[in-house]
Amino acid sequence: YTTVHVGKINAGVALNIVPNLCQVDFEIRNVAADDPHEILERLRVKAARIATEASAIALEAAIDIDITNTYPGLDTPVSSQAVAFIKSLTGANNTIKVAYGTEGGLFSRDLGTPTVVCGPGSMAQGHKPDEFVSVEQMRRCDGMLEKLLQRLADQQLA
Numbered sequence: 001y002t003t004v005h006v007g008k009i010n011a012g013v014a015l016n017i018v019p020n021l022c023q024v025d026f027e028i029r030n031v032a033a034d035d036p037h038e039i040l041e042r043l044r045v046k047a048a049r050i051a052t053e054a055s056a057i058a059l060e061a062a063i064d065i066d067i068t069n070t071y072p073g074l075d076t077p078v079s080s081q082a083v084a085f086i087k088s089l090t091g092a093n094n095t096i097k098v099a100y101g102t103e104g105g106l107f108s109r110d111l112g113t114p115t116v117v118c119g120p121g122s123m124a125q126g127h128k129p130d131e132f133v134s135v136e137q138m139r140r141c142d143g144m145l146e147k148l149l150q151r152l153a154d155q156q157l158a
Helices: 036-055 081-090 104-111 135-154
Strands: 003-011 022-029
Touching (some): 022 036, 081 135
Antiparallel strands (some): 003 022
């Protein structure tokens, strides 16, 4: 699913003083099928409505939305050769799709090549407090990388 995540809110200098500014840092993590520009436009329309209502109380009220960076969602078909190749290296038969940001969408879009994001660890422990990767997961990753190097050396990419 596409998500909008507020990661940071910063305002004011003391509890008993109304702040003159509030900054909300958020991120849209869109799946490839959802247009991030459409989502952003919906947010801009809602923000403009709120700012108009707030300006009835405080003339200087405004909401600005600044884009600091963007990256596309990744949607590599499960049937692609890239997925089959990675499965052959890992021994895994399953694939998962997650709503996390990755440079994989940039590689896929800008290089025009199917892209698979994989690595050690489990998303059950990732992107949360006290995230970790077990030693066993690192060993399995090392094994996959050894197979990859051997295949590249043998030029058996399929």
